[in-house]
Amino acid sequence: MAQSFHQATYSIQQVSEHTGLSKQLIRKWEDRYAIVTPQRLDNGYRVYTEQDIAVLTRVISLMDEGYSVKQAATLIKSKQPASPILEKETQHTTPYVSETIQTLIQYGAVGNDVKMLHTLQQANHTLGVKRLVEEIINPFLYEVGELWCEGIWGEYQEALSSLVIRDYLANLRRQLFVSPTAPLIIGSCLPNERHEIPMQLLLLQSMFLGYRSVMLGPAPAPKAIESAIENLHPKMVLLSAITTMPFEDNYEMIQSLDHFAAKHPTISFYLGGPGAMQALKHQQLKNIHLVRSIEEIF
Numbered sequence: 263m264a265q266s267f268h269q270a271t272y273s274i275q276q277v278s279e280h281t282g283l284s285k286q287l288i289r290k291w292e293d294r295y296a297i298v299t300p301q302r303l304d305n306g307y308r309v310y311t312e313q314d315i316a317v318l319t320r321v322i323s324l325m326d327e328g329y330s331v332k333q334a335a336t337l338i339k340s341k342q343p344a345s346p347i348l349e350k351e352t353q354h355t356t357p358y359v360s361e362t363i364q365t366l367i368q369y370g371a372v373g374n375d376v377k378m379l380h381t382l383q384q385a386n387h388t389l390g391v392k393r394l395v396e397e398i399i400n401p402f403l404y405e406v407g408e409l410w411c412e413g414i415w416g417e418y419q420e421a422l423s424s425l426v427i428r429d430y431l432a433n434l435r436r437q438l439f440v441s442p443t444a445p446l447i448i449g450s451c452l453p454n455e456r457h458e459i460p461m462q463l464l465l466l467q468s469m470f471l472g473y474r475s476v477m478l479g480p481a482p483a484p485k486a487i488e489s490a491i492e493n494l495h496p497k498m499v500l501l502s503a504i505t506t507m508p509f510e511d512n513y514e515m516i517q518s519l520d521h522f523a524a525k526h527p528t529i530s531f532y533l534g535g536p537g538a539m540q541a542l543k544h545q546q547l548k549n550i551h552l553v554r555s556i557e558e559i560f
Contacts, residue, residue: 271301271309281318288318289505290411293536295335297321302541307510331411358388359397366402370423371415378426391434392470395463399427403459424459431462432477438466440474445497450478450487452538453515457504460535464500464556471560473497484515488522491529498530499523500559501550503537516547523549532559 278285291297298317300308317338324334355363362385369377386394406423409415449465451458458480465475478490491499501519508515516533523531531550533542542552553559 271311272315274300274308274310277310277315277318280315281322283318283322286417287411290407291318291321291331291335293505293540294407294411295332297331297335297338299540305510305513308506325412330408332408355397355401359401362398363402363405366398366423367405367409370406370419370426373419373422375422375426378423379430382426382430386434391438391466395431395466399431400463403427428459428462431459431466435462435466435469435475435477438469440469440472442474444472444474446474446476446494447498447500448476448478448487448490448494448496449500450482450490450502451480452501452503452508452533453484453487453512454481454508455503455505455535455537456480457502460504461500461502464502467556468500468560484518487519491522491526496529498532498559501531501533501538502535503533503541504535505537506541508537509541516542516550520547520549 272280274285274288277283277288281288283291292299298310298314300310300314303309320338321331321334324337325331329337362381365381366378369375369381382394382398385398389397403424406415406420410417410420447465447468449461449468451461458477462477465477469475476490476494476496478486487499487501503509519531523529532553533547533550534553534555538552539554551558
Protein backbone atom coordinates (compact mmCIF):
# COMPACT_ATOMS: atom_id res chain seq x y z
CA MET A 263 0.00 0.00 0.00
CA ALA A 264 1.34 3.44 -0.91
CA GLN A 265 2.52 5.51 2.04
CA SER A 266 1.15 9.02 2.45
CA PHE A 267 3.73 11.74 2.88
CA HIS A 268 1.17 14.22 4.18
CA GLN A 269 1.38 14.69 7.92
CA ALA A 270 -1.96 14.58 9.73
CA THR A 271 -3.08 17.94 11.08
CA TYR A 272 -5.63 18.89 13.70
CA SER A 273 -7.73 21.96 14.43
CA ILE A 274 -7.48 23.70 17.79
CA GLN A 275 -10.86 22.17 18.71
CA GLN A 276 -9.49 18.67 18.05
CA VAL A 277 -6.32 19.43 20.05
CA SER A 278 -8.52 20.64 22.90
CA GLU A 279 -10.44 17.36 22.83
CA HIS A 280 -7.22 15.28 22.73
CA THR A 281 -5.49 17.09 25.61
CA GLY A 282 -8.35 18.28 27.79
CA LEU A 283 -7.00 21.85 27.58
CA SER A 284 -9.35 24.68 26.68
CA LYS A 285 -8.77 26.45 23.37
CA GLN A 286 -8.13 29.68 25.27
CA LEU A 287 -5.46 28.04 27.42
CA ILE A 288 -3.74 26.49 24.37
CA ARG A 289 -3.53 29.94 22.76
CA LYS A 290 -2.27 31.43 26.02
CA TRP A 291 0.54 28.85 26.26
CA GLU A 292 1.51 29.51 22.65
CA ASP A 293 1.64 33.29 23.12
CA ARG A 294 3.30 33.26 26.55
CA TYR A 295 5.73 30.35 26.36
CA ALA A 296 5.98 29.40 22.64
CA ILE A 297 5.47 25.78 23.66
CA VAL A 298 4.11 24.91 20.22
CA THR A 299 4.05 26.94 17.02
CA PRO A 300 1.15 25.79 14.84
CA GLN A 301 1.18 26.28 11.12
CA ARG A 302 -1.31 28.64 9.50
CA LEU A 303 -3.76 28.05 6.70
CA ASP A 304 -4.30 30.77 4.11
CA ASN A 305 -7.24 32.04 6.15
CA GLY A 306 -5.05 32.37 9.25
CA TYR A 307 -6.49 29.43 11.21
CA ARG A 308 -4.12 27.30 13.29
CA VAL A 309 -3.35 23.67 12.39
CA TYR A 310 -1.48 21.34 14.73
CA THR A 311 0.52 18.13 14.28
CA GLU A 312 0.80 14.91 16.29
CA GLN A 313 4.07 16.29 17.66
CA ASP A 314 2.31 19.44 18.90
CA ILE A 315 -0.23 17.30 20.75
CA ALA A 316 2.59 15.21 22.24
CA VAL A 317 4.36 18.37 23.46
CA LEU A 318 1.22 19.71 25.12
CA THR A 319 0.59 16.33 26.73
CA ARG A 320 4.19 16.33 28.02
CA VAL A 321 3.67 19.77 29.58
CA ILE A 322 0.59 18.47 31.41
CA SER A 323 2.62 15.49 32.65
CA LEU A 324 5.43 17.71 33.94
CA MET A 325 2.92 19.97 35.70
CA ASP A 326 1.54 16.89 37.46
CA GLU A 327 5.10 16.29 38.70
CA GLY A 328 5.22 19.77 40.21
CA TYR A 329 6.77 21.90 37.47
CA SER A 330 5.30 25.25 36.49
CA VAL A 331 4.24 25.77 32.87
CA LYS A 332 7.26 28.00 32.30
CA GLN A 333 9.64 25.41 33.76
CA ALA A 334 8.05 22.65 31.69
CA ALA A 335 8.35 24.74 28.53
CA THR A 336 12.02 25.46 29.29
CA LEU A 337 12.77 21.77 29.80
CA ILE A 338 11.00 20.72 26.60
CA LYS A 339 12.60 23.42 24.44
CA SER A 340 16.06 22.64 25.84
CA LYS A 341 15.45 18.91 25.22
CA GLN A 342 16.87 18.13 28.65
CA PRO A 343 15.53 15.32 30.87
CA ALA A 344 13.42 16.32 33.85
CA SER A 345 15.58 17.20 36.83
CA PRO A 346 14.87 18.26 40.42
CA ILE A 347 12.25 20.99 40.32
CA LEU A 348 13.71 24.40 39.62
CA GLU A 349 13.26 27.08 42.21
CA LYS A 350 10.81 29.79 41.32
CA GLU A 351 12.45 32.89 39.90
CA THR A 352 12.59 35.77 42.33
CA GLN A 353 12.75 39.47 41.68
CA HIS A 354 14.75 41.95 43.73
CA THR A 355 12.02 44.08 45.30
CA THR A 356 11.50 46.00 48.51
CA PRO A 357 9.38 44.40 51.26
CA TYR A 358 6.64 46.97 50.64
CA VAL A 359 6.47 46.13 46.92
CA SER A 360 6.44 42.37 47.55
CA GLU A 361 3.72 42.68 50.21
CA THR A 362 1.59 44.89 47.96
CA ILE A 363 1.77 42.41 45.07
CA GLN A 364 0.87 39.55 47.40
CA THR A 365 -2.04 41.59 48.81
CA LEU A 366 -3.37 42.16 45.29
CA ILE A 367 -3.08 38.42 44.59
CA GLN A 368 -4.96 37.57 47.81
CA TYR A 369 -7.82 39.94 46.98
CA GLY A 370 -7.85 38.82 43.35
CA ALA A 371 -8.12 35.19 44.44
CA VAL A 372 -11.37 35.90 46.31
CA GLY A 373 -12.70 38.38 43.75
CA ASN A 374 -12.60 41.46 45.99
CA ASP A 375 -12.23 44.23 43.42
CA VAL A 376 -12.90 47.01 45.95
CA LYS A 377 -9.96 45.94 48.13
CA MET A 378 -7.77 45.59 45.03
CA LEU A 379 -8.61 49.15 44.00
CA HIS A 380 -7.89 50.45 47.50
CA THR A 381 -4.51 48.65 47.51
CA LEU A 382 -3.59 50.21 44.16
CA GLN A 383 -4.56 53.67 45.40
CA GLN A 384 -2.39 53.27 48.51
CA ALA A 385 0.56 52.10 46.40
CA ASN A 386 0.10 55.10 44.09
CA HIS A 387 0.26 57.50 47.03
CA THR A 388 3.36 55.73 48.39
CA LEU A 389 5.36 55.14 45.20
CA GLY A 390 4.00 57.57 42.59
CA VAL A 391 2.54 56.64 39.21
CA LYS A 392 5.75 55.61 37.44
CA ARG A 393 6.98 53.25 40.17
CA LEU A 394 3.45 51.92 40.67
CA VAL A 395 3.34 50.81 37.04
CA GLU A 396 6.88 49.43 36.88
CA GLU A 397 7.15 47.81 40.31
CA ILE A 398 3.57 46.81 41.18
CA ILE A 399 1.27 46.59 38.17
CA ASN A 400 3.64 44.95 35.66
CA PRO A 401 4.83 42.22 38.08
CA PHE A 402 1.27 41.65 39.33
CA LEU A 403 -0.02 41.14 35.79
CA TYR A 404 2.78 38.64 35.19
CA GLU A 405 1.81 36.73 38.33
CA VAL A 406 -1.85 36.72 37.26
CA GLY A 407 -0.84 35.19 33.93
CA GLU A 408 1.23 32.51 35.67
CA LEU A 409 -1.55 31.63 38.09
CA TRP A 410 -4.06 31.32 35.25
CA CYS A 411 -1.75 29.32 32.97
CA GLU A 412 -0.95 26.87 35.76
CA GLY A 413 -4.61 26.32 36.55
CA ILE A 414 -4.35 27.79 40.06
CA TRP A 415 -6.73 30.59 39.15
CA GLY A 416 -9.86 30.24 37.09
CA GLU A 417 -11.00 32.47 34.26
CA TYR A 418 -13.18 34.51 36.63
CA GLN A 419 -10.24 35.46 38.88
CA GLU A 420 -8.02 36.30 35.91
CA ALA A 421 -10.74 38.33 34.20
CA LEU A 422 -11.72 40.29 37.32
CA SER A 423 -8.11 41.13 38.23
CA SER A 424 -7.38 42.23 34.66
CA LEU A 425 -10.52 44.37 34.63
CA VAL A 426 -9.49 46.15 37.85
CA ILE A 427 -6.03 46.91 36.42
CA ARG A 428 -7.46 48.05 33.08
CA ASP A 429 -9.91 50.46 34.70
CA TYR A 430 -7.27 51.78 37.09
CA LEU A 431 -4.80 52.43 34.27
CA ALA A 432 -7.49 54.22 32.26
CA ASN A 433 -8.22 56.48 35.26
CA LEU A 434 -4.50 57.15 35.77
CA ARG A 435 -4.22 58.35 32.17
CA ARG A 436 -7.16 60.70 32.61
CA GLN A 437 -5.72 62.17 35.82
CA LEU A 438 -2.13 62.59 34.60
CA PHE A 439 -1.62 66.18 33.45
CA VAL A 440 0.00 66.76 30.07
CA SER A 441 0.10 70.10 28.28
CA PRO A 442 -2.85 70.51 25.86
CA THR A 443 -0.32 71.58 23.22
CA ALA A 444 1.71 68.37 23.54
CA PRO A 445 1.81 66.06 20.49
CA LEU A 446 -1.03 63.53 20.37
CA ILE A 447 -0.80 59.73 20.22
CA ILE A 448 -3.78 57.53 19.33
CA GLY A 449 -3.59 54.01 20.75
CA SER A 450 -5.83 51.16 19.67
CA CYS A 451 -6.09 47.41 19.64
CA LEU A 452 -6.60 45.93 16.19
CA PRO A 453 -10.14 44.90 15.28
CA ASN A 454 -11.12 41.68 17.16
CA GLU A 455 -8.29 42.14 19.68
CA ARG A 456 -9.68 42.55 23.20
CA HIS A 457 -6.50 42.57 25.29
CA GLU A 458 -6.16 46.30 25.88
CA ILE A 459 -3.99 46.45 29.03
CA PRO A 460 -0.66 46.47 27.13
CA MET A 461 -1.85 49.47 25.12
CA GLN A 462 -3.06 51.24 28.26
CA LEU A 463 0.44 50.73 29.72
CA LEU A 464 2.11 51.93 26.54
CA LEU A 465 0.04 55.10 26.39
CA LEU A 466 0.75 55.79 30.06
CA GLN A 467 4.48 55.44 29.36
CA SER A 468 4.14 57.82 26.41
CA MET A 469 2.54 60.38 28.73
CA PHE A 470 5.55 60.13 31.05
CA LEU A 471 7.53 61.26 27.96
CA GLY A 472 5.31 64.30 27.38
CA TYR A 473 2.66 63.10 24.90
CA ARG A 474 -1.11 63.42 25.07
CA SER A 475 -2.97 60.17 24.48
CA VAL A 476 -6.32 58.89 23.25
CA MET A 477 -7.29 55.24 23.63
CA LEU A 478 -9.89 53.76 21.29
CA GLY A 479 -10.42 50.66 23.40
CA PRO A 480 -10.65 46.95 22.60
CA ALA A 481 -11.81 45.49 19.28
CA PRO A 482 -12.70 48.71 17.44
CA ALA A 483 -14.11 48.66 13.95
CA PRO A 484 -11.49 49.41 11.25
CA LYS A 485 -13.43 52.50 10.21
CA ALA A 486 -13.40 53.76 13.82
CA ILE A 487 -9.59 53.77 13.75
CA GLU A 488 -9.49 55.58 10.43
CA SER A 489 -12.14 58.12 11.47
CA ALA A 490 -10.33 58.94 14.72
CA ILE A 491 -7.08 59.55 12.84
CA GLU A 492 -8.72 61.79 10.25
CA ASN A 493 -10.49 63.86 12.92
CA LEU A 494 -7.78 64.10 15.61
CA HIS A 495 -4.64 64.40 13.43
CA PRO A 496 -2.21 62.61 15.80
CA LYS A 497 1.55 62.61 15.56
CA MET A 498 1.64 58.82 16.08
CA VAL A 499 -0.73 55.87 15.90
CA LEU A 500 0.06 52.83 18.05
CA LEU A 501 -1.70 49.55 17.22
CA SER A 502 -1.50 46.29 19.12
CA ALA A 503 -2.34 42.61 18.64
CA ILE A 504 -1.57 40.45 21.65
CA THR A 505 -3.26 37.44 20.05
CA THR A 506 -3.56 36.36 16.42
CA MET A 507 -7.37 36.62 16.47
CA PRO A 508 -7.47 39.84 14.38
CA PHE A 509 -5.68 38.08 11.54
CA GLU A 510 -7.64 34.83 11.79
CA ASP A 511 -10.98 36.57 11.36
CA ASN A 512 -9.96 39.10 8.71
CA TYR A 513 -6.46 38.68 7.30
CA GLU A 514 -6.95 41.51 4.75
CA MET A 515 -7.70 44.02 7.52
CA ILE A 516 -4.03 44.85 8.17
CA GLN A 517 -3.39 45.46 4.47
CA SER A 518 -6.30 47.89 4.40
CA LEU A 519 -4.85 49.77 7.40
CA ASP A 520 -1.43 49.76 5.74
CA HIS A 521 -2.92 51.37 2.62
CA PHE A 522 -4.68 53.93 4.84
CA ALA A 523 -1.37 54.77 6.53
CA ALA A 524 0.14 55.51 3.11
CA LYS A 525 -2.37 58.34 2.70
CA HIS A 526 -1.07 60.03 5.88
CA PRO A 527 2.71 60.31 5.45
CA THR A 528 3.08 62.89 8.24
CA ILE A 529 1.78 60.41 10.85
CA SER A 530 3.96 57.59 12.17
CA PHE A 531 2.17 54.24 12.42
CA TYR A 532 3.43 51.43 14.69
CA LEU A 533 2.17 47.92 15.34
CA GLY A 534 3.36 45.60 18.10
CA GLY A 535 2.42 42.60 20.22
CA PRO A 536 3.09 38.83 20.10
CA GLY A 537 0.08 38.19 17.88
CA ALA A 538 1.26 40.69 15.27
CA MET A 539 4.81 39.29 15.34
CA GLN A 540 3.57 35.76 14.80
CA ALA A 541 0.95 36.52 12.15
CA LEU A 542 3.18 38.86 10.11
CA LYS A 543 6.53 37.07 10.31
CA HIS A 544 6.29 36.21 6.60
CA GLN A 545 4.53 39.40 5.54
CA GLN A 546 5.98 42.89 5.20
CA LEU A 547 4.02 46.07 5.73
CA LYS A 548 5.02 49.14 3.74
CA ASN A 549 3.69 51.98 5.87
CA ILE A 550 3.16 50.54 9.37
CA HIS A 551 6.32 49.84 11.36
CA LEU A 552 6.35 46.49 13.16
CA VAL A 553 8.04 46.99 16.57
CA ARG A 554 8.93 44.78 19.52
CA SER A 555 9.44 47.37 22.26
CA ILE A 556 8.67 50.94 23.25
CA GLU A 557 12.33 51.83 22.66
CA GLU A 558 11.79 51.30 18.92
CA ILE A 559 9.03 53.92 18.97
CA PHE A 560 10.49 56.70 21.11
